[in-house]
Amino acid sequence: MIISSVDEMVELGARIGTTLQAGDVILLSGELGVGKTALTRGIGRALGFTDVTSPTFVIAKIYNGALPLVHVDAYRLLGQELATFDDLDLETRIPRSVTVIEWGESFIDRIAPDHATIRISHGASENERIVELTGISL
Ligand SMILES: Nc1ncnc2c1ncn2[C@@H]1O[C@H](COP(=O)(O)OP(=O)(O)O)[C@@H](O)[C@H]1O
């Protein structure tokens, strides 16, 4: 689908968020600045979290609520050993949370083989984005 503004991206995230359940894992794919965190902000909003911001400098942020949100940004781990990553203890968190992962292509199949994927790319104009959903139906 075509998204025309950052507000629309957040709105799409919120629509997706209302369909999610504990144990769901979403891989967000797309280049830096394309809108992965904006989409995650919408998912967080649907789960009752108003303050989702990029976890780039901490690898992951955990929002605790009725249905917790785990937001991972593995950008800093690209090309590194996964020791730091394993410290996040995702195996125990995933089953009781919604987990959204940016920059996780290299390890997602190991931790969540059944994940959904949202691929975002740039469209024809500055604020336009193309979003492809795999494993998510709205
Ligand atoms: N349609 C759009 N969807 C999402 N972000 C957009 C859109 N148009 C412009 N932007 C801008 O692009 C940037 C996306 O940043 P961010 O969500 O942090 O990207 P990422 O997490 O993929 O690196 C923001 O500055 C946002 O305002």
Ligand SMILES: [Mg+2]
């Ligand atoms: Mg981001």
